[in-house]
Amino acid sequence: MSKKNMQNQNESDLYTSHVLQNGISRRRFLTGAAASTGAVALTGGLASTAATAATKGSEYAMSSDGGASLEFMPKPKPIADKDIVSTQTFDVVVVGAGASGVPAALSAAENGANVAVLQKQAIVVSQGNTGSGLDLSKCDKAGVEALVNRLMADSAHRCHPDLVREWAYNSGEAVAWVIDRAKKGGAQVQNQYSKVQHGIRGLTEYKLNFHTSYFGPKPYTTGDGMRALAKYAEKQGVNFFFNMPAQQLIQDKSGNVIGVIAQSRDGKYHKYMAKKGVILSSGDYQNNKDMCNFFIPDLKNFERKQMDRTGDGFAMAYWAGGVIEPIGHTKMLHDFDAGPASMCDMPFLAVNRKGERFVNETTAMSLMNNYLRDEENAGHYSQVFDSEYMTRAKDWPGKLYDPEQIKIYMPEDPTPKKNVYPSQINTYKADTLEELAVKLECDPKIFTANVKRYNELCKKGQDDDFGKPVNKMAPLLKPPFYGIHRRMRISTLCSGMLVNKHHQALDADGKPIGGLFVIGNLGGGFYGGVDYPLTVFGLSLGRCYTFGYLTGKHVANL
Amino acid sequence: MKQLTLKNIVLSLALSVFAAGAFSADKPLLESVHKDLGLTCKDCHSSKPFNEPPVTACFECHDTKELAKETADHPITNPHENRHFGTETNCNYCHHQHKESENYCGSCHLRFKLVTP
Numbered sequence A: 001m002s003k004k005n006m007q008n009q010n011e012s013d014l015y016t017s018h019v020l021q022n023g024i025s026r027r028r029f030l031t032g033a034a035a036s037t038g039a040v041a042l043t044g045g046l047a048s049t050a051a052t053a054a055t056k057g058s059e060y061a062m063s064s065d066g067g068a069s070l071e072f073m074p075k076p077k078p079i080a081d082k083d084i085v086s087t088q089t090f091d092v093v094v095v096g097a098g099a100s101g102v103p104a105a106l107s108a109a110e111n112g113a114n115v116a117v118l119q120k121q122a123i124v125v126s127q128g129n130t131g132s133g134l135d136l137s138k139c140d141k142a143g144v145e146a147l148v149n150r151l152m153a154d155s156a157h158r159c160h161p162d163l164v165r166e167w168a169y170n171s172g173e174a175v176a177w178v179i180d181r182a183k184k185g186g187a188q189v190q191n192q193y194s195k196v197q198h199g200i201r202g203l204t205e206y207k208l209n210f211h212t213s214y215f216g217p218k219p220y221t222t223g224d225g226m227r228a229l230a231k232y233a234e235k236q237g238v239n240f241f242f243n244m245p246a247q248q249l250i251q252d253k254s255g256n257v258i259g260v261i262a263q264s265r266d267g268k269y270h271k272y273m274a275k276k277g278v279i280l281s282s283g284d285y286q287n288n289k290d291m292c293n294f295f296i297p298d299l300k301n302f303e304r305k306q307m308d309r310t311g312d313g314f315a316m317a318y319w320a321g322g323v324i325e326p327i328g329h330t331k332m333l334h335d336f337d338a339g340p341a342s343m344c345d346m347p348f349l350a351v352n353r354k355g356e357r358f359v360n361e362t363t364a365m366s367l368m369n370n371y372l373r374d375e376e377n378a379g380h381y382s383q384v385f386d387s388e389y390m391t392r393a394k395d396w397p398g399k400l401y402d403p404e405q406i407k408i409y410m411p412e413d414p415t416p417k418k419n420v421y422p423s424q425i426n427t428y429k430a431d432t433l434e435e436l437a438v439k440l441e442c443d444p445k446i447f448t449a450n451v452k453r454y455n456e457l458c459k460k461g462q463d464d465d466f467g468k469p470v471n472k473m474a475p476l477l478k479p480p481f482y483g484i485h486r487r488m489r490i491s492t493l494c495s496g497m498l499v500n501k502h503h504q505a506l507d508a509d510g511k512p513i514g515g516l517f518v519i520g521n522l523g524g525g526f527y528g529g530v531d532y533p534l535t536v537f538g539l540s541l542g543r544c545y546t547f548g549y550l551t552g553k554h555v556a557n558l
Numbered sequence B: 001m002k003q004l005t006l007k008n009i010v011l012s013l014a015l016s017v018f019a020a021g022a023f024s025a026d027k028p029l030l031e032s033v034h035k036d037l038g039l040t041c042k043d044c045h046s047s048k049p050f051n052e053p054p055v056t057a058c059f060e061c062h063d064t065k066e067l068a069k070e071t072a073d074h075p076i077t078n079p080h081e082n083r084h085f086g087t088e089t090n091c092n093y094c095h096h097q098h099k100e101s102e103n104y105c106g107s108c109h110l111r112f113k114l115v116t117p
Ligand SMILES: Cc1cc2nc3c(=O)[nH]c(=O)nc-3n(C[C@H](O)[C@H](O)[C@H](O)COP(=O)(O)OP(=O)(O)OC[C@H]3O[C@@H](n4cnc5c(N)ncnc54)[C@H](O)[C@@H]3O)c2cc1C
Pocket: A095, A096, A097, A098, A099, A100, A101, A118, A119, A120, A121, A124, A125, A126, A127, A128, A129, A130, A131, A244, A245, A246, A247, A281, A282, A283, A284, A305, A306, A308, A309, A310, A312, A313, A490, A491, A492, A519, A520, A521, A522, A537, A538, A539, A540, A541, A542, A544
């Protein structure tokens, strides 16, 4: 993009111009290649390296400075027409049947479109329980704007304000719609309204109220909910194609996206033409290791929570001319399942995998991953407390589970495991600290030494090591001792392709790509911080539903 | 392969296991289980060069719905029917032919200690 264009850019759209300047796109590489030819002339000796980079560049995507070829995004191989065994035409083709794709498909169908959904996996797959939106009929506008401001601050002011407002002013309608339609498909879902939104307390003096969809209790999830919604969508005429991963986008001569090529499990190719548009909703790229290491090097040692999320949508949109947000993507690493979710932010003594205290425990669980990035810790830490925790922590934010209730999180306890994931629970009880250390897989010597030091600081009433407030210093004195061994694993990654307000992909000149829309975590601009914020509980799913709902409607009406 | 009836096959499996047992107590790789049943390379690899065959090759002989029923009472969890893939988890995630099989689910699930043939 030229300097002149940049000056014309609307002031409020600094986000877009930043991504255009620094994001990853094909156009950028073309200019990058020209620049590196200049460099060759100067340095002479590097000519051959530059030449291979240039030829490589035609096979692989390139980094934003044109310096590195990104082998995790190879150029799609041409597929000859003779290898296409079937061709079907629809108004709208949705790629990916998850939390954004299923609502998009249904919304398009309700607006009169003939819709196909291509799904990589054998069934509709998604995760989580809670998805939220604002009930505008019970909000003051100043309250909504205060929340928008807070969400932008949560994203280090690096997101696109228009997209945050798109969520803020449409999400209540969208979430209520998802609840209604999912119920019609037989889902186990309820509206929790503002009941679970503890994170917004004190945020504004103006009225703020929510529609909060809850697919649960566990082990029931949004995955089950989206399967129910898909069942209802099928009744409304939406066509689902399972085990049918999209591979490439089809473009006409002027670059408009007019269809998708997918590959069935027998290796055969199928064409799905789209008269109005293709909506990409294929989720994140956590299972593409090289891509993760490039965009978020912090992720190297963490385990994953999902499967088959190899960033296919990124590659497709990139090769169609789209722009990927620059390096430094936002990540989400949580563990709400090892012990009670409502105790995850309680500042009990926390120790790393060895057994060492490593942080001021008032740090939120969603940020703990930043202290545990190394190979040895790999996201593991334990919250530990003694049998007096019900009194010691009674005034702390959050909700305590008493010694009876917490048993559903203890694999060693025979209590029936209701409302939890039996294979993810990880809470232990022991009569001695040494025994607890072993159960938490810590070094007993290091663990007991650290507990001893912590108890001394508690007694002294001053946290000389980490500066935690004295009313949050709960010593471990009276057995039995408890430990919640949490594993911070990658739930999702939430940065993606540059889009405008209508979720239409933009090319390297900032122009919309005809027929190409991007939603869910594959869409960019909604976050921007190091970690996903938990101010609004269920923001991620709420945003997926909302943008699916809006985009389905928008594309159907084109 | 197609000319073998399932009864024959099961019988020959019983025999081959018996015979193999005489030589080694180790678990044989699936390649030898299938070979002893009379399968040839072509039953899975339809064209050269031999790459990992598509999972549909397994479906030629194995009915996934039936399998899901057979292991429905698995004491740990049903490997052939789960919330991530329904009854169609890619067999090759767990079962390997020419190398040792693996416990794919165990990488994320504590205590899912599946022993995969
Ligand atoms: C364990 C867990 C708990 C969570 N809990 C919450 C919560 O309570 N609240 C919340 O707000 N968020 C939560 N999240 C995050 C939330 O689940 C995601 O942000 C959300 O599901 C993303 O939706 P999506 O539509 O972008 O992608 P997904 O829901 O992941 O769907 C993408 C779909 O695309 C398919 N696909 C991929 N590639 C292709 C291809 N090439 N062709 C066709 N299809 C393809 C995939 O099979 C998948 O079904 C949680 C995440 C995890 C892992």
